[in-house]
Amino acid sequence: MSSHSSVSFTERRRLGGWLPRKEPELAAFRKDLAAKARRRAGQAPRVSVVEELATLIGNDPVLRMDLTRAINDAVTAGYELGYSTIDELIDIVDYLMTYAPRFSEASLIHCPLNAVLDWPMCMPSGYALFRDPALNAQLKRVLDVWCGFLSGPHSRTHLNTSSPDGWFSPEAQKQLGMSQFICDPDAPYWGFASWNSFFTRQFRPGERPVAEPDDNKVIVSACEASPYNIQHDVKLHDQFWIKSQPYSLQEMFTTSQHALAKQFVGGSVYQAFLSAFNYHRWHAPVGGKIVKAYHVDGSYYSNAESEGVDPGGLNDSQGYTTAIAARAVIVIDCDDPRIGLVGCIFVGMADVSSCVIEALPGQRVAKGDELGYFQYGGSTYCLVFQPAVVQSFMPHPPFDDAKPPLHVNACVAKAR
Template sequence: MATQRQRLGGWLPEKEEQVAQFRKQFAAQARERAATAMTSSVIDEFASFIREDPVIRMNFARAIDEALAEGFELGYANIDECLQMLDAILTYAPPFSESSLIHCPVNAILDWPMVMPSGYALFRDPAFNRHMKRVLNVWSGYLSGPYSRVHLNTDAPNGWFSPEADSKIGLSQFLCDPEKPYWGFSSWNHFFTREFRPGARPVAQPANDKIIVSACEASPYNIKHDVRLKDEFWIKSQPYSLKEIFTAKETALAERFVGGSIYQAFLSAFYYHRWHAPVSGTVVKAYLVDGTYYSDAESEGEDPGGLNDSQGYISAVAARAVIVIQCDDPAIGEVGCVFIGMAEVSSCMIEALPGQRVRKGDELGYFQYGGSSMCLIFRPGVIDSFVVQPPFSKDESPVKVNAHLATAR
C-alpha cells in the first residue's frame, strides 16, 4: 500500500479511507441509476472505442487489476463498471462537505488505476484523452445548466451557502444576492466562477510597471530560474521544459524565455477561479493546448493526491491555455501566462485575445470546474525578486489575485 502523500488544494480528502468510501457509495448509486437510465451517448462511444482498440483495452483492464491487487477499494472491478460510474458523474453536482471533500469525483474514481504501471501509458494516449475530453465537456455542459444547482442552498451539510461552507469561501466578498433564488447563480459553473465584488482585490500599484501581480488567487508551489528550452520534465525534479509548455509549434516563442524564471501556483477548491493580467500591455498570443487530463509522472510514485505531486510535469502535458502579454515596460518584454487544467478542468476559457490591450489586473479568462494550476514565465534578467520564496508547504497561504507577486529590475 502506498504511503500517504500530500493532497493539495482541498480537492480530495487527506485520508484515503474517505476517498474509498466515496467510491464505494457512488458505485452503488451508479448501479441503481443504470437500472433505469439510458447510458449517455458519449459513454457509449467511449466504450466502443475501448472495445475496438486492443492496446487501450489491455492497459485499462490491467491498470484496474493492478490497483485491485495492491489492495485499493475502487468501487468497480472492471472497465464496464468504471464507465458506469463515469456515466453517473455526467449528472452529478458536487456537494459541500466538511467531513468528506470530494470536489474532483472523476479524479477520485480514477485515482489508483492512473498511477499503476499500465495506467501511465493509458492516461497519456492521445485518442484516450480525446474521449476523456468529450466526457468532461458533457459534464461541464450539465454543470453550466440550471439542473446543476441542487446544492446551491443554505442546507447543511451539503449546501454551498451553509454557514460551514461560508466559513471556507467568504461569500460576502463575491457578487451574489441571498434574496434571489440560488443567490442569483444560474448554474454550478456560474457559482464556481463567481466574481469578486468591486474593490475586494485591489491591484497593487497599478501605475508602476515594475510591480508584477498575481494572476490567480493561488498558493505558491514552485519557483525556478534559468529554465531550459528542452528538459526532462518527467524525472523526479520535474524541471520545466519551455518547448513542451508552449508547444513545438511555438518554439520561436519558447526560445525567447530560455534562461528566464517560472513561478507556479495551485488553486484550492474554495478559491476564486478567474485569471487576471499580471502586467499591463498587449496580448500577442492566446491559444488552447489539448493535452492529458489524468496523467501523472512515474517519478513521483503512487500519488493518491491525484496530480498534486506532478504539477511541474503537467505544465508540459496537460490541457492548458497560454496567453502571452507584451508588457508596456520594454525591460520586462513578454510575459507568458499558462493556465493549466488539472483533472476535471477540461474547459480553460480565454477572454482576452491577441491585439487586446489589458491593464494590470484586467480579467484574462477563467477555469470551469475542477482542479487547476498556473505558471507565470518571465524572460531572462527580468525578475529582481519574488515576494514569496521556496520551499513551499502544502498548507501555503494563497497569494491573492492582483497582489504584489514580484518586482522587475
Template sequence: MADNRDSTTERRRLGDWLPSNEAHLAKYRTDLAEKARARAAHAPRTTAVEALAALVNGDPVLRMDMTRAIEQALNEGYVLGYSSIDELMVIVDYMMTYAPPFSESSLIHCPLNAVLDWPMCMPSGYALFRDPALNAQLKKVLNCWCAFLSGPHSREHLTTSAPNGWFSSEADEKINLSQFVCDPEKAHWGFASWNDFFTRRFREGARPVAEPHDSKIIVSACEAAPYNIQTDVKLCDTFWIKAQPYSLLDMFTEKERELAQRFVGGSVYQSFLSAFNYHRWHAPVSGVIRKAYALDGTYYSDADAQGRDAGGLNDSQGYITAVAARAVIVIESDDPAIGQVGCVFVGMADVSSCMIEALPGQRVKKGDEIGFFQYGGSTCCLVFEPGVIRGFVPRPPFDHAPPVKVNAHIATAA
C-alpha cells in the first residue's frame, strides 16, 4: 500500500464502527480474502450473492462502474484484498456466515463496509452505490446475512474467551454487561443469536426517563452522541453538498409531502450511535403514533462532496438522512404546543435493519420502546415543528462528544 500519511489513510471514523488505522483495515481485508477463498473452494455460493454477481456482470454500466471503482482504489495504493468483481463476490459470500469477533485493538464492527470502504468513495463508486437496482439486490444480500445473525449459529464469539469473546473482561470494559439483561450462568449468557446480543436490553431502572410527567422535557430517543443541530430547515435543500443541510421532503419522501411541510422552518437534532451503544429506540415525547413506515434506500452511498477524506459513511451523516434505508415514526405529542415530532432512524452500512414496533394509533409514554436497529451502523434525527424548541441541552461543537443516554433530557419545549 502507498505510504500515504495524509487524512485519507487515517480517516476520522465516528462511533468505533471501523478502526481509524488504515493498516489494521488493510490487514483485515487481506486476511478475510484468504479465508473467503478457502471457503469458496468447497462451499456453494449463497443464492442472494449469486444474484448480486449476476446483476453486476449482466449490466454493462454496473460492471463498468464496479470494475473502475476497484481499479481506482487499487491505483491509489489501497489494499483491498481483491482486484476484480468475482474476487469481491467471493468475500461477500463469505460474509453471509460471518459473526464479528471482539477485538481490543482493531475492532471491525461493519466488516462489509470495511471491504467496500475505498471503492465507495472513488469517482466511479459514487454513482455505483446510488444505483436503485444494485441497492435492491444489496438489501437481499444483507437480509440473508441478517437471517444468519438472527440464528443460533451466529453465537460463535458470544463467549468469555479472549481475545475474540464478547463476554471477555476486555470486552466488558467497553460494554459493561452488568447493566444489560443477561445471565452468565446460561450458555451464551442467555442470548439466542448475535442480533439478540446486539439489540440487548437495559435492566429495569438503568436508563430512567427524565421528568416523565413534564411534557416540556424532551428526551433522547437513542443512546447516541450529538452530531448536529440545524434550525430553520427547508422543505427541499441541496443535501448532497459538503454542508449537507437537511432536506425535509427527501427525509420523509414526496409521498409524505404534507407531513414534511409541517416541519418547514423547524429544527433537527441528529445523533449517531456507537458500535458499543444500546440500539433500541424510545419515544422522545408522550403521545399517539400518527405515522410509522420504512423506506428502502442506499446502504453504502457516500456524499461525493466530502471527497476521499470523507471518513466513509461517518461524515456523510446529513446526506444519508435523505437517501439511506430508514424508518420514520411520527408522534403527535399530548402537549398541543409541541405538535408532531418526526423520528427518523437511519440504517447505515451492513445489515442495518430498521425494525418498527410502534404502529399508527398506538399511544406511547415518553421513554417507551418504539423500535430498534438490528446489526449495522446507525444515526437518528428528531425533527420538530417551528417555534417548538426553546433550547437544546447538547451544544456545539460536538467533536468527541460522549453519547447522550437514552431517555435523558435533550431539549426543552417552549
C-alpha cells in the first residue's frame, strides 16, 4: 500500500456532491474536525452509543485488529486522516453526534463520518471490517442518535442567511432554489423545526407535476435523481461484488423475500443517484396497491473491492450497495395488470441511511403520491420491473453525472 499517495488522487469522482472531489479539501476538514474533537474530549463524557461502539471494538480482537490495520495502512499510504488510533477516531465520532452540516460553496461536506472513514474503509482490512454484522448494528445505533440530533432544534445552527456557512445565504440559494419549496423567509430558521425538517423540505404545489397522470403506460421518476445505470434481463443471483456490479434480485429484496424476487427475474432495473442539494422524498412511479413495504438492515460503509484503493467513497459501489446497504423496499401492484409489480428500492448509504416509509401494505396510491423519504439525505434508488414490461427508458446511456437530475414525477419509462 505504501506505493500509493494521496497526492495521486487530488480529484475523485463524487456523485451528487455529498463530498468534495478534491482530496486536500477532505484532508483539511478531517484535521479541523480532529482538533475540535480533541478539545471536546476532555470536557464532556462520550455519548453512550459511541462509548458502546468503543467497547464493542475494544472487546473484539478481530474488529480491533482490522480497524487498527485499516487506519495504519491508510496513514502509511500517505493519507491525512486527522487521527492515527482507534481512540482518536472514537473521539471524532463522538464529536459528530452534535454536528450540523454547514453550507460551503467550495467544499461542501454533507457526510462527515464518510469523510472521516473515507480511506480506512477501502484498505484491505477495511473491506471485511465494514461488513461485520455486530459493527454495522452498532453503527446503526450511532447514526440513529445523530439523526435524532438532526431532527431537533439544536441542529439549526446554519439555517440562516449568513455567508459563507448559512443554507439560506445568497451563495446557497444558487444551488438550492428555495423559492421552489414550502418555507417562510420571514420566520426564524425560515420555518424549519430542525435540520432534517429543512432537508426533507417539500415542493410548493405545482412545482413537480405528474407526467400523464391518466396514462398507465407512462412511468414516472420516484425521486429527484440523476440516471446512473440501466440493466435488462436481471438474474435471481449474480456476482454483485465484481467490477460490473450486476444486480442480484435475491440480495436486493433479501432471502426472506425469495418468492417476490423470483417474479422479477428477466426484468429490468433502473438506478439513479440523489444529489446533496435536491429533494429527498420518494413518490409512486405508478398507481396501484402497496403489497410490500419493509426495511432492510444492512451495512453503512462497505465498498466493493473490485473498485480498488480509490473507490470514490461509495460512489463507484452504487450497484453493490443495492444488495448490502441499509434500504427500504416498497412494491406496488400496478392498476394496469400489463405492468404488474413494480419494485422501488431506496438505498441509504454511509451517513444518510435513515429511510422512512409512509405508504404501507394495503394502501392504494396514485401515480406521484408520496411513499416516504430519506432523513438527512439519501444516496441511490432503483425501480425494478418484471420481464417484457418496459418498452423504453427516457434517459439513455452514457449518462452525464454533471447534468441536472431527472425531476421527480417526470417520465422515466414507457411500458409496452
